Amino acid sequence: MKRKVIPFKIPKSNKEFVRFQVDAAKYFYDKLHQHPEWQLTLIKKGKGHLMVGDYLGRFEPGDMFLFSANMPHVFRSDPEFFDLTSDKFSLGFSLYFDFQVLGKSLLEVEEFSGLLQWKQHTKGCFRVVGETKSKILDSLNDIGEKEGLKRILLALQILNYLQKREDMLLLNKLIPYKDYSETEGKRMGRVMSYILSESRQNISLQEVADIGNLSKEAFCRFFKERTGKTFTEFLTQVRIHQSCQLLQDSDLSVSQIAFQCGFQNLSYFNRAFKKVQGETPKEYRSKLL
Template identity: 30%
Template structure:
């Protein structure tokens, strides 16, 4: 998995923070990382996202914070790319800030220990919930309509809430380390996009290795060294996440669901689902049913 070292909006390179809105037919960024922190609110869209070594589905209403140099991408479902009418279907609002510059500025005014602790923890990525998510989202949206000093005041409110909240889920695993380098090429970005577009059908290892211009053995070593997952684990993680999504959206038989998500047998589906979710598909379906 190879993220590209990315440049965020130019204003952040000159100032301390910036807010960016996206209104697009689909999200089209590559798997990437940057030293700036970001808080990302998905207004409208759905698909799969990768944050560090965490792979799962996303949908509108999600609020996530990413610490410095944490690899990430939001990739839309396949049908987004099949529509060519230009309709806006992917909306997001993102706050970027340079944590080093911000800490330096604030350290002259207030104690910054709590904020530093939060930013260190945020290197694993955080997904917010509850009252904190509601409050943070409202403040972020307010920033899109404000100018200069008013934006700064709102940013300080956001930082205060981030430093105090406990309503979040850490995303990347506790042992996750970003092993990527800016000099890496784009081979794994191609691999990811291929997997996301074809995971419901059989993906052969020799085909995906060829896409990365590597033999199978070299590719497997490279992939696991970057993702901390084997290729099979990674693909099955995506398939299980897709199964969970389908179970929340429509009534479906477990056997049909297994094949719709790309598993070649019901027994494999049950086994991998239980390994990843700690519960079998049938009980999971009952648990989420109203």
């Protein structure tokens, strides 16, 4: 029986190869989801965590990401963006490519052979950098105003830029071999939302297992299979990324940041930080300064 993906539909017609979408709101769509369209996203405003497969990292203004088809992902904005009294705002530009619309016959045209080969061998989430990013930035500013053949030609030009592999940094090492079922997707979405929103508190394994409606043993297997990490490893990584942001944006001391991010022990925070970042919190802050 065919498995259902996490329910998320790109608002478009059934015969649209490329869609340009502007996401403007307090915070980005915060549910773990996947869709058959390829997605290219530029972060214009907003900060937070990007979670895709076994990758957990920060996103900030100016970042550009490419997701191949059916890659479960979520842009989780930082807590302050959910505060309705704040002036924080998020803005993103996205292109969605629906290769299924082109049909098998068109993709088999000789001129499309390079694109087809790239599509077949490219899987995962990538950070787009360098010259490729610069060229795409110019195209993104124009594509929203293009229609018909002009939009398709510009979209194909962007896809051609993305084939420059040295400017495509693969972020996730764990590539899902199957789609999430709808139940799995909803469960993982609830768990991730809870961890990312409550990470500064003392979260127990039993709490997140209850959120997933699983026993602790079943939850540990479920979580490790889908993230490549144990719950403790993932939670620690979330807290370290949050501490990096505070080390960069605040004048709080290292010990204050450690406790604010959920670490109960300063020496453990220092060890965990060095393990994840390859340097101590003080070295990280000094480098920024």
